[in-house]
Structures are given as structure tokens and as C-alpha cells.
Amino acid sequence: xxxxxxxxxxxxxxxxxxxxxxxxxxxxxxxxxxxxxxxxxxxxxxxxxxxxxxxxxxxxxxxxxxxxxxxxxxxxxxxxxxxxxxxxxxxxxxxxxxxxxxxxxxxxxxxxxxxxxxxxxxxxxxxxxxxxxxxxxxxxxxxxxxxxxxxxxxxxxxxxxxxxxxxxxxxxxxxxxxxxxxxxxxxxxxxxxxxxxxxxxxxxxxxxxxxxxxxxxxxxxxxxxxxxxxxxxxxxxxxxxxxxxxxxxxxxxxxxxxx
Amino acid sequence: xxxxxxxxxxxxxxxxxxxxxxxxxxxxxxxxxxxxxxxxxxxxxxxxxxxxxxxxxxxxxxxxxxxxxxxxxxxxxxxxxxxxxxxxxxxxxxxxxxxxxxxxxxxxxxxxxxxxxxxxxxxxxxxxxxxxxxxxxxxxxxxxxxxxxxxxxxxxxxxxxxxxxxxxxxxxxxxxxxxxxxxxxxxxxxxxxxxxxxxxxxxxxxxxxxxxxxxxxxxxxxxxxxxxxxxxxxxxxxxxxxxxxxxxxxxxxxxxxxxxxxxxxxxxxxxxxxxxxxx
Ligand SMILES: [Zn+2]
Numbered sequence: 001x002x003x004x005x006x007x008x009x010x011x012x013x014x015x016x017x018x019x020x021x022x023x024x025x026x027x028x029x030x031x032x033x034x035x036x037x038x039x040x041x042x043x044x045x046x047x048x049x050x051x052x053x054x055x056x057x058x059x060x061x062x063x064x065x066x067x068x069x070x071x072x073x074x075x076x077x078x079x080x081x082x083x084x085x086x087x088x089x090x091x092x093x094x095x096x097x098x099x100x101x102x103x104x105x106x107x108x109x110x111x112x113x114x115x116x117x118x119x120x121x122x123x124x125x126x127x128x129x130x131x132x133x134x135x136x137x138x139x140x141x142x143x144x145x146x147x148x149x150x151x152x153x154x155x156x157x158x159x160x161x162x163x164x165x166x167x168x169x170x171x172x173x174x175x176x177x178x179x180x181x182x183x184x185x186x187x188x189x190x191x192x193x194x195x196x197x198x199x200x201x202x203x204x205x206x207x208x209x210x211x212x213x214x215x216x217x218x219x220x221x222x223x224x225x226x227x228x229x230x231x232x233x234x235x236x237x238x239x240x241x242x243x244x245x246x247x248x249x250x251x252x253x254x255x256x257x258x259x
Numbered sequence: 260x261x262x263x264x265x266x267x268x269x270x271x272x273x274x275x276x277x278x279x280x281x282x283x284x285x286x287x288x289x290x291x292x293x294x295x296x297x298x299x300x301x302x303x304x305x306x307x308x309x310x311x312x313x314x315x316x317x318x319x320x321x322x323x324x325x326x327x328x329x330x331x332x333x334x335x336x337x338x339x340x341x342x343x344x345x346x347x348x349x350x351x352x353x354x355x356x357x358x359x360x361x362x363x364x365x366x367x368x369x370x371x372x373x374x375x376x377x378x379x380x381x382x383x384x385x386x387x388x389x390x391x392x393x394x395x396x397x398x399x400x401x402x403x404x405x406x407x408x409x410x411x412x413x414x415x416x417x418x419x420x421x422x423x424x425x426x427x428x429x430x431x432x433x434x435x436x437x438x439x440x441x442x443x444x445x446x447x448x449x450x451x452x453x454x455x456x457x458x459x460x461x462x463x464x465x466x467x468x469x470x471x472x473x474x475x476x477x478x479x480x481x482x483x484x485x486x487x488x489x490x491x492x493x494x495x496x497x498x499x500x501x502x503x504x505x506x507x508x509x510x511x512x513x514x515x516x517x518x519x520x521x522x523x524x525x526x527x528x529x530x531x532x533x534x535x536x537x538x
Contacts, residue, residue, distance in 0.1 A: 112468075112487060112488070114487075114488030114492045114493045114496045115488075115493065115496065115497060116493060116497065116501065116505070118487075118488075119486055119487065119488065119493065119505075119506055120510070120514050121514070122514070122515075122516050123468070123486075123487035123488070124467040124468040124471075124472045124485075124486065124487040124516075125472045125516055127468040127469075127472075127487065128441055128467075128468050128469050128470070128471075128472035128473050129472075129473070131437060131438050131441035131442070131468075131469055132441045132442070132444065132445040132473055133445075135438060135441060135442030135445055135446075136442070136445045136446065136449065151434065151465075152425075152434070152437060152464075152465055152468045152469075152487070155434055155435075155437060155438060158438075159438045159441075159442070171431060172430065172431060172434075173425055173427060173430050173431055173433055173434045173465075174427065178492075179427060182427055183427055183428070196346065196348060196349065197346070197430045197431075198346050198430055198431070199430070199431065204431060207345070207431070207432070209431050209432070209435065247442075248442055248446065251435065251438045251439045251442050252403065252439060252442065252443070254396075254432065254435040254436075254438075254439055255396050255399070255400050256342065256343045256344075256345035256396045256429070256432050257340050257341060257342050257343055257396045257397045257400050258339070258340070258341045258342075258343055259339060259340055259400075
């Protein structure tokens with residue numbers, strides 16, 4: 001199984017041939033209606049969100065949009081989100097909480113957009129507010145890292161009751177190139193960085209930082225469908241206080257220190 | 260040269276000679292901006308503000324506590340917490356050891372309780388000298404424990420941040436500290452707690468994008484760099500140089516991201532005034 005190197009996985013996770021957000025929406029949900037905008041400034045196309053039916057459950061679906069062709073990638077800013085995108089996501093989650101809809105997020109991003117406008121519009125504030133809101137949201141949430149889950153830009157959609165990764169997805173504090181340029185002062189050592197960072201689904205499952213790995217291949221969507229149905233039913237049975245408290249403890253217990 | 264200038268130059272010379280007699284054994288440190296040299300005791304007495312050009316230097320966590328809190332009121336909490344190096348990252352253990360030796364701290368966060376004009380607070384300070392004040396598992400755990408302590412004891416929570424962001428050497432464990440600290444702060448605030456977040460130079464990346472941006476009230480020191488993406492990363496991405504003052508405290512104030520800018524010497528009084536209105 002483990003024949004691919006970590007860096008090969010990084011490259012595979014970034015591949016344009018992998019399913020994108022609309023593929024997941026089309027295959028797993030019915031009647032998707034896309035909603036737009038943060039009601040503050042603009043609609044960020046790097047985040048797609050809306051409501052749909054999952055079996056007989058109304059759900060809110062939110063995900064990064066990378067695009068597949070070069071034109072699409074430019075239009076969606078390569079899946080790099082600005083504050084407006086995180087605020088749109090939060091707006092849709094506030095709405096989901098109000099109407100008791102579970103929130104399902106699909107994560108695939110090289111990270112939050114490092115641009116001037118993104119900074120002056122409060123990139124830090126937008127991400128931080130998402131983390132805070134998701135951590136205490138009174139409705140179930142499931143996050144699925146489908147490709148590249150990089151930095152705070154990925155986490156901003158992933159403070160969820162369940163965090164899953166596709167078999168060949170990666171989840172990391174920063175891109176391996178960025179990591180190598182900071183710690184090794186040489187972005188070309190990204191392959192070495194990928195190993196040291198322990199960013200594959202298999203590494204992270206072993207650490208207990210994610211809850212499940214979804215096998216890829218022909219049966220991936222079927223597996224995803226049945227896992228979603230099973231876990232949503234479980235989570236929807238919990239009372240709201242217990243749901244939020246369990247989620248709080250889930251992240252609270254992530255430690256690795258001497259005491 | 261005017262007579263006055265000669266006198267003032269003389270005065271500076273005499274002053275330096277007096278300082279040398281008094282502090283001969285102390286280390287000398289030059290201001291990075293104007294290059295004037297001062298003894299470590301002089302830096303301390305001036306709250307790490309350059310007496311010549313008024314540049315702000317980083318304040319060691321212990322000194323910050325001393326500047327903000329009533330005399331002898333600080334009681335340290337959770338001093339024993341340290342990281343277990345979750346990724347077994349090459350060279351990290353040595354880095355930790357040398358930073359511990361340099362700062363006398365187990366990790367970058369100093370937590371405790373204390374009093375400001377007799378009002379009790381839970382207070383924490385990120386020390387930028389310890390691996391750039393980066394947040395790994397030890398820092399995240401201490402912030403959460405301090406927040407839970409404040410919640411349990413019904414105390415206002417004050418945190419001074421100075422950080423390069425999440426600690427790279429602990430990989431995804433560090434990223435998760437963003438979620439963990441944000442979650443703790445959110446619970447504290449929802450229970451009615453007052454969180455005052457104080458941003459100092461620099462507050463960036465995973466610290467800026469988690470608990471530090473979640474203050475009920477956000478204060479910042481003048482000129483502090485406060486951002487998610489660092490200036491160098493942005494310049495590389497957009498291929499142009501950034502304007503003067505971009506991502507500085509004054510810029511954030513103008514863009515509505517912080518409540519006010521407070522001079523270092525006024526911080527204690529400002530905090531005290533805010534606390535007075537939250538009794
Ligand atoms: Zn100076």
C-alpha cells in the first residue's frame with residue numbers, strides 16, 4: 001500500500017484530475033441550490049456553498065473551489081480564499097444552525113490567499129471567527145479533506161464533529177514548499193519536508209488527528225455516502241449541549257506535552 | 260555648534276559615564292533602529308523603549324508582567340507544561356533546549372494570575388524570544404488552561420501576544436492549537452467572560468488567525484506588525500513591494516480590525532480603566 005512517497009501524495013492531492021467540489025455535490029446530494037455572498041463586501045468564488053438534500057436530510061454544503069482548467073483556476077483564485085469567502089461560509093453555517101441543518105464541508109485549498117486586499121479586509125479575523133463559531137455551532141458538522149488541506153485556510157472549514165480524509169489527501173500546517181523555505185531555507189527541499197511534516201492521511205490517522213480515511217477508487221462515492229449517512233444519523237440524535245461539549249473536548253484533547 | 264548643543268552633548272557624555280560606573284558588569288545592547296547602546300538595566304527601566312529614538316524592542320514575558328501588574332502580585336500557573344516533540348522533528352529538541360537556556364522558560368508562554376490596581380486578572384504573555392513566540396502544543400495547552408482558569412474563577416482574561424505564528428516543528432499538532440485556543444476563548448466569552456487581547460510586534464499567522472483576533476476588546480502597541488500572511492510572502496505572491504506602514508497597528512486601526520492603539524507606558528492604566536468598567 002505505502003509505495004508512494006509523502007511528496008508524491010502531495011502532488012497527487014493537488015492533481016487537477018481529482019474530483020472537485022461540484023463532483024461531490026452532484027454525486028452525493030440532490031437539488032443543490034447555491035447561495036452567494038458574505039452580505040458585507042462581495043462573493044468569493046473560491047468557496048462554494050448552499051443547501052441540498054442528502055437522502056431525506058436537508059444539509060448545508062460548503063467547499064473550496066479550485067477549478068480544473070487554467071481559466072477556471074484563475075477565476076476561482078486556485079482555491080485560495082479571501083476573508084469574504086470565510087465570512088460567506090460562516091454566514092451559511094449560522095443559517096444552518098438556525099434551521100438545524102447539518103453542515104458538510106469539502107476541503108481542498110493551498111491556503112488562505114496571501115494578498116493585500118485579503119489582509120486589509122481582515123484575513124486573520126475572518127479565519128479566527130470561523131474557528132470560534134464552528135467550535136460552538138449547535139448543529140452537527142462533518143469535514144472531508146479531499147485534496148490539499150493547507151494551513152489555517154483549511155482549518156477554517158474543519159473544526160467539525162468528524163474530520164475525514166481521502167486516502168490520498170494531505171493536511172498540513174503549510175505547503176511543504178513553504179515549510180522547506182522556512183525551516184530549511186530552501187523551497188526545493190519540499191520532498192524532505194513532506195516526510196518530516198507527517199501530512200498524509202495515514203500519518204494523521206495514526207496520531208488521532210483525523211477520525212477516518214476514505215478509500216479512493218471506484219467505490220469511493222459509495223463509501224462516502226454510507227459513512228455520511230451513518231455518522232449524520234448518529235450526530236443528529238445527540239442533544240445540542242452534548243454535541244457541542246463533545247466537539248469541544250475533541251479539540252481540547254489534542255495535546256502532546258509533558259505535564 | 261551652539262553653546263546649548265555643547266552642553267547637551269556634555270550631559271549625554273556625563274550620563275553615559277555615570278551609567279557605566281553603575282552598570283559596568285551589565286550587557287550592552289544596541290537599539291536596532293538608531294544603534295545607540297544601552298545597558299540591559301536601562302532597557303528594563305525604560306520598558307524596552309529606546310530612550311533616544313523611542314523604538315519599541317521586544318519585552319521579555321516576565322518584564323511585561325512586572326510592567327502591567329501590581330508589585331509582587333504575579334503568581335505563575337502551569338509552569339511545568341512542555342512539549343513532547345510530537346513529530347520527533349530533527350533538531351527540534353536541541354532548539355528547545357537552547358531557547359530554554361536563553362529565556363529561562365519551558366516554552367514561549369508565561370501564564371498566571373495577578374492584580375492590576377487591585378483588580379484580579381488571569382494573564383498570559385507570549386514571549387517572542389522563545390522560537391519567535393510560535394504556538395505549538397505547550398503554548399496552546401497553556402492558553403486553554405489559563406482561559407479555563409479565568410472561566411472557573413470568574414476573572415477577566417488578558418493575553419499579550421508576540422508571535423511568528425504556528426510552530427512549524429510540531430506540524431498539524433500546531434495547526435490544531437488554533438482550533439483549540441479559539442474554542443476555549445469562545446466558550447469563555449459565551450459564559451460572559453471579558454477577554455482583552457493585546458497585540459505587540461509581531462503578531463502573525465496562526466496566532467493572529469486564532470485566539471488573538473477574538474478579543475472582546477483588541478488593543479495594540481504602536482507600529483506592531485499584525486497580519487495573517489507575512490509581508491515577504493505577500494510580496495512574492497503579488498510581485499510588488501508593499502506600501503510603507505502596511506499591516507502595522509495604525510493600518511489595522513484604520514481598517515477596523517482593532518479597537519485602539521495604546522502606548523507601551525500607558526498600557527497598565529488603559530487596562531485598569533477598562534477593567535473598572537467591567538466590575
Ligand atoms: Zn533607538
